[in-house]
Amino acid sequence: MDMAELTTLLTPEALRMLDELGPIESTDAAAKAVMRLRSAGHSPAFVSAVVGQARLRTKATAKFGEFAPRMLFTRAGLEQATRLGVAARHAGRMRSAGVGHVSDLGCGIGGDALAFAGAGLRVTAVDADEVTAALAAFNLAPFGSDAEVRHGFAQDHAPGSSTNSETGTEAVWLDPARRTSGHSETKRVSADDYSPSLDWAFALAERIPTGIKLGPAHDRDAIPAGVEAQWVSADGDVVELVLWSGILAREGVRRAALVIRGDRSHELTAPADAEDAEVRELGAYLHEPDGAVIRARLIGDLARSLDAGMLDPHIAYLTSDAPADSPFAASFRVREVLPMNPKVIGATLKKAGIGRLEIKKRGVDVDPAVFRKKLALRGAEAATLILVRVGDKRHAILADRV
Template sequence: MSAAEDVTPVLHPDGWALLEALPPYDPATALGLGARLREAGAAPATVAAALTQSRLRAAARGKLGGFADHMLFTAEGLEQATRLPVAARHADRFRRAGATRVVDLGCGIGVDAMAVAGMGIAVDAVERDPATAAVATVNLRHLEHAVVHLGDAEAFPDGLPVPRPGTPGGTDAAWVDPARRRDGRRLKDPEQWSPALSWALGLAGTGVGSVGIKAAPGIEHALVAPGGPAAGWSAAWTSVDGDVVEAVLWWGAAAEPGTLRSATVLRTVPGAGGDEQVQEAGTLTDVGLGPAPVGPVGGYLHEPDGAVIRAGLVAHVAEQLGGRLLDPMIAYITTDEPVTSPFARSYAVHAVLPWGLKRLRAYLQTQGVGRVTVKRRGSPVEPEELRRALRLDGDREATVVLTRRGDERIVLVCDPLV
C-alpha cells in the first residue's frame, strides 16, 4: 500500500474523526477492532488508514512523546524523523545563531520544522512527495510561523516560493535532512543521498548565514578536515541513552567556532509528574589532543559513549579520566581508580582472563554467576552464541567484556559502577 493510500482517508473529516476516536493501539486487538468498525459501516480504506496511523502513533511516542498522539505519519517519514528533543537542539542552535527565517529542505513529516516554529522562528518547510507534504501540513497546523510548500528542495533558492536570502525578511538559515535510503537499503555513498551531500554543502553559497545538514553517524572525519570538501564546517555527533542518533554538519553562524568535531551525550531522566525528559549530560569538543597512552588493565574499565567514538574523541575521555587504552585500536579505557565521566560507562574489573570458553565458564561458575551481559570490541565471538555456550545457572549477574591487547584475546569480568 502506498503512502498516499495510507494517509488520504484520514485527511477527510470522517477519517480524522475515526482516528481520533480509536482506543490506544494494541496489536493483539487491532484485527478484531477493524472488523467491528467495518461491520458498523466504516469504509474499509478508512478503517485501514486509521488503524495504520494509530499503530504509527504508538511507535512514534519514543521519538516524539505525547505530541505523537495528534500527528500523522508515513512509515518512512517516521523512521527518518528526528527525535523531538534532538530537533529542539537544532532549533535552539539556529536561534542562538540569530536566524529569523529557516527553510527546511525536504521536511519529511515536519518534526524539525515543528521545533523551529515552536521557538517563534519562521520556517518554510519544503517537501516534494504530496502525501508526505500533506502529513507535514497536518503536523504543523497549530504553528503560525510554519508554512509547507510542495516542491523540490534542489530548486532552492530561486525556484521555490520562499523569501530569497539577502532580502528584507528573507531566508537566513537552511536545514536539510537528505534521504539516505533507497528500496529499504542504507546508502553509504553521500553522493547517492537525495539531495546529494555535495549539493547540500553548496547551500553555504546561497546567501544564507547558517546551514545544518543531517548526516549518517558514520560520516567520514575527513569531510571537515582542512582541505576536505566540507572544510570550514563543523561536525556534531549526538547520542541518546547511548544510541548514536545522528551526525550534523554545521556551517556559518550555527557552527561552533574553531571546532571540527564534537560529541553531545543526552540521557533520559525522570521528570515532573512521573514523565521522562531528555537532558544533556555533556558535550565534548575536539581540542587537538594526540593519541591516548596505552597500558595494562587496571581495576576499572570505561566504555566511551558511541557519539564520542564516532567523533574520534576517545583520547579526550581518556585524558579526562586520567586513563589509558587497553589497545591503541580499541575504544576501551582503563584506570586504577574508580573515576566516572558522562561520556563513558564505567565498570569495576574483577578478573582478567585469557580468552577460552572453558576457562571463562569455570570462573563464572565459581562466582555463582548465572546471567551475563556480553560486550565486545576487537573480538569475533558473537555475544548471543557465547551466552548459550556458557550454560550458567547461578544467582549473580556480571558483565563479560571480550576484547584484545595487541594479538592477545582477553576477557574482562566486570560489574557496572553506579
C-alpha cells in the same frame, strides 16, 4: 501510504475515529480494532488507514512523546524522523545564533520543523514527496502562518534559487534523502546518490548558515574543512552527524560529541581530532566511551580528563586505577581477567553464581548470542563480560557496571 489512503485519512470521520481508538500496542489489539470497525460497517480502506495510523502513533510516542497523538505518519517517515529531543537541540542552536527564519529542505513528516516552530522560529518546510509534504502540513498546522509547507525539490526552494524570491530566510536545515523513495520499505543509498547531492548541499552551506543532517557513519574524509562536525547520541544510540556552517558553527570548534540522556545533555568539543592517549596496562577499572565520542575521535581528550589510558591503540576502551563518573563513558570495575575459553569462563561464572550476564565485545570476531549459549548460565547474580583484543591476544574481562 498513497494519495488515496491519505485522502481517506484526512476526513473528519477518520480523524475522529483515530482519536477514539487511542494507542494500539500489539497485533492482537490491531486485529480486534479491525473487527470492531468492520462490524460497524466501515470499508476495508477506511479501516486499514485508521488502524494503521493508530499503530504508527503508538510507535511514535518514543520519538515525539505527547505530540504523537495528534500527528500523522508514514512508516518510513517515522523511522527516518529526528527524535523530538534531538530536534529541540537543533532548534536551540538556531535560536542561540540569532536565527529567526529557517528553511527546512527535505522536511519529511516535519520532526525538525516542529521543533523549530515550537522554539518560536518561522519555518518554511519543503519535501519532494507530495504525500509526505501533506502530512508535514497537517503536523505543523497548529503553528499557523509561522510554519509554511511546500511540495517541491530542495534545489528549487533554497534561498536564492531562481524559483524562490523570498529574502527572509536566515538559515537552512537540510536532511538529504539517504534512502530510496517510498513510504514503507526503503533501502540505504550511497553518499553519491543522496538527494539533493552533497556537492550541492556543501555549496549551499558555504553561502548560507546551514545545518546538514547525515548518518553517523558518514565518511569523515568527505567532511568539508570549514564546518563544525557534531556527532549526537541519544540514550546510548549514535543517531546522527550534523555539519554546521556559518554562524551556526561555533568559533574554534570543529569536532563535537553531544551526549543526550533523557532531558539532560553533555558535550565534548575540540578544534580538531584529539591526539590519542598513552596505552596502559589494564587497571582496576575499564571505561567504554560513548559512541558519539568515538565517532568524533575525542577519545584522547576524554582519557586525559579521566586520568585514564588506552587499553590498546586500536581499541576504544580506556582503563584507570580509579573510578570515573562521566556522562561520556560507561565504567566497569574489573573482577578478573580470564582466557577467552567458554569452559573456563562458564566455570568461573557458575562458582560466582552469575546467571545474568551482559556481554560486550570489541576487536574480536565473536557472536555474543552464540557465545552466551556455551556458558550455561545459572544463578541470581549479575555481571558484565567484556571480550576484547589487546595487542595480539584475546581476553575475557569479568567486571561489574559502576
